[in-house]
Amino acid sequence: MKNSVMHKPAKVTLVGAGPGDPELITLKGMSALKSADVVLYDALVHPDLLDHAPDAEHIFVGKRKGCYAFQQDQINELMVSRAYSHGHVVRLKGGDPFVFGRGSEELEFASKQGIEVEVIPGISSCIAVPSAADIPVTKRGVSKSFWVITGTTREHELCRDITHAARSSATVVILMGMSKLPEIVRIFEREGKSNLPVAIIQNGTLDNEKIGVGTVNTILEVVEKDKLSNPAIIVLGEVVSSRSQLQWVRREAALK
Template identity: 65%
Template sequence: MSNKTPKFTVVGAGPGDPDLITIKALKALASADVVLYDALINEDLLKYASNAEKIFVGKRKGCYAYQQEQINELIVSRAKSHGHVVRLKGGDPFIFGRGAEEMQYAAQFGIQTSIVPGISSSYAVPAYQNIPLTKRGDSESFWVITGTTKSHKLSKDVYLAAKSNATVVILMGMSKLSEIVSIFTKENKEAMPVAIIQNGTTDKEQSGIGTIQTIEEIVFQKKLSSPAIIVVGEVVHHKKKLASVYQEVKEESIH
């Protein structure tokens, strides 16, 4: 048993680029006795926890290093035996990240808990592709929806979002792409722009841009797969418009 006070901090690592982590998150890592980290975090960040025991608890292609119940137990046992446990999660742990569930579990054992928010992939990944989620004249709001619910089905909110004029961001939805396309098609939105961004903000980033009508073919041609983010909305055009403006200015400066 450690003589340190058991403490549990859930830390958002950001969307992939290691520079997109907060100073507060780095301070938490520096003070960690144990770091439990996920598959989607950039492992370069682990160097900031130089004195900590580091345990990989993520999943890769459906293979779990630990089941969620085991992770919960590990949080509690390591906090009691070592002191400060940091749970390092991709993006923001409160956006489809089970951060709240893990904090609730630890609190039941009298462990002090806290959260360090992270930059969410839901808006940072599109931003790296010059796609804003809101833009005057194009979109006044946005939905962020999980493509895979607890029951492994597409969220019913996609049906509601497809009826709106908002930008729709779907995380963990690549396996449901055909279903998503079908829902938007039924709302007569075949021409709606779509962007799919794989491994966003990392050096492995790939993307495909099309419409509801063409996106499945583009995904097939470019061999895009998970982890990827799906963005549906007029704001997707901003990337092309920006490039066009830049090109015009460049050509004028040459002449």
């Protein structure tokens, strides 16, 4: 039923929803939602964003560890079938669709079906979440670069790149790595970095955000004490110390 009923051109737009706070979506992303006929949205998408598409069909296709509303192949097929039957499908993904979001796979699948596609980048949590927590991923005189790594591979194993990152002087930002945190700690300890500052940021940019700060050799205790869990990102590097420095400056300024 390719456009025979609705007479709307089939289109798929990948939209990055940002790191969590619904106000951190781009204006262009918001505009795409307003023109959507169908919205396929993920688990980390703030529900308030769906208010920008009040007349569209909303379909949850999110994935959580051990729980899948749809398998990836099913998401691809649903995205294409709804584009042909309804018109404009917005595929709304947390963060940026091309940062560990399988956005390129979905884009390629839709393109091969002859569907018009568009990508609207989003603010990635790998930069925005530390920033919102007063942690810069780079800082002059402290860190000249940063790694962004997935903690868990498709085979549910720890990503080997973490070992290479631990040997560098760069800031290391690990997404989807909480279940592998003990292994990550051991890698950094083997590299002689037991005292390296670490931050765990859960539900970053949201009202229920929780932040735990420690060092490589204390962060597991911090996680247990503060009951930190997914969704969270891990930041390892001297830049983590900037958080306390900035907070001290703010307190001093407020007293003047």
